[in-house]
Amino acid sequence: CRLLSACEEPVFLEDHVLELRAAIGLSVYPNGGEQSEQLLGNAHIALSEARQQRTGGLRVYHPSMRKTLNHTMALDSDFRKALRSDGLAVHYQPKIDILTGEVTGMEALVRWPHPTRGMLMPGDFVPAAERTGMIIPMGYWILQKTCQDLAFLQTLGFEDLLCSVNLSFRQFHDRRLSETVFRIIYNTEVDTSSFEFELTESSMMFDTEYTRRCLTELTHLGIRFALDDFGTGYSSFSTLRDLPISTVKIDKSFMDNVVDSSEDAALVSGMIDLSHQLGLTVVAEGVENEAQLEFLRKHHCDQGQGYYFAKPLPLDAFCDFLIKRRDASGVADYGVA
Ligand code: C2E
Ligand code: MG
Ligand code: MG
DSSP, X not given: OHHHHHHTSOXXXXXXXXXXXXXXXXXOTTTTOSSHHHHHHHHHXXXXXXXHSTTOEEEEOOXXXXXXXXXXXXXXXXXXXXXXXXXXXXXXXEEEETTTOOEEEEEEEEEEEXXXXXXXXXXXXXXXXXXXXXXXXXXXXXXXXXXXXXXXXXXXXXXXXXXXXXXXXXXXXXXXXXXXXXXXXXXXXXXXXXXXXXEOGGGGTSXXXXXXXXXXXXXXXXXXXXXXXXXXXXXHHHHHHHSOOOEEEEOHHHHTTTTTOHHHHHHHHHHHHHHHHTTOEXXXXXXXXXXXXXXXHHTTOOEEOSTTTOOOBOHHHHHHHHHHHHHTTTSOOOOOO
């Protein structure tokens, strides 16, 4: 539609090109409502659907949208309640040293055990939390919980684990990010050097200057940063050059066919070499079998994470995993949990 194309013309601002996206919601008499208020209300419903598509676009109101809206609103409200009443959970997936088989740390992954809908995965509620802004308190809740769990693991003698926590782009909308993060970690008396934040490139696009400042401040406090889903963004290499990143995580999509596709094999080995030349640690995501592990070993990848070692586990199962591996240490066994 002409209006949309006109709105989406790039805007040139000094040295920058701004890509604009427009969203339009439309309701048409009589199906979209018989009175003006009804038509306007339904156009808003269509608009909120159009906004949810990252690419914007035009949506025409249909009665099924009201159902979706009710569902979304109910889920948003349940989510607020869950967050207030500690109703979320954090699972941990180990990261393994490819050479020694030792557990180097873990990634904290949020879960929502919903009272009626079952165990919800991040894909079911993180996008909504980003949209409503609830991702900000959720992020702090996860960090707090992770700090407590890490402190507990340290009492069991697991003192050298590096715990990775995902940070979404929306969390950088909070102008007190660095000081709040520091306060939470400081209050649980866990060392800041036990933490790493995982960021995707899109999380750094919102306000690059502010992001850079936050990253620098947090780095000075001892926190490290990993670039998540490496290889899937637009400018991975300049991100590595310009920001204080110490680890890259090669995206699972490259690992899926690394054994069968010579292109993917070349990409992965290239990413490992390049990252090493920049002095970065490399973690491969989505390791699911021995052949992939063998490939990583051959190409000197530092660490692996994936179902082959263990799925994300609740704290007690993660403890059992750690204890089992500690008891078996010395034996070159990569063991599947
Ligand atoms: P991610 O940070 O790239 O996390 C890795 C995802 O891959 C996790 O999915 C993990 O369960 C899955 N995974 C790990 N190994 C394997 C494997 O061998 N095979 C397969 N098929 N999958 C594997 P999950 O937990 O569903 O999380 C999805 C995404 O949601 C994460 O991607 C991250 O971007 C986001 N997310 C998860 N937890 C949080 C959180 O606490 N905060 C924020 N802001 N985002 C989170
Ligand atoms: Mg991650
Ligand atoms: Mg990832």
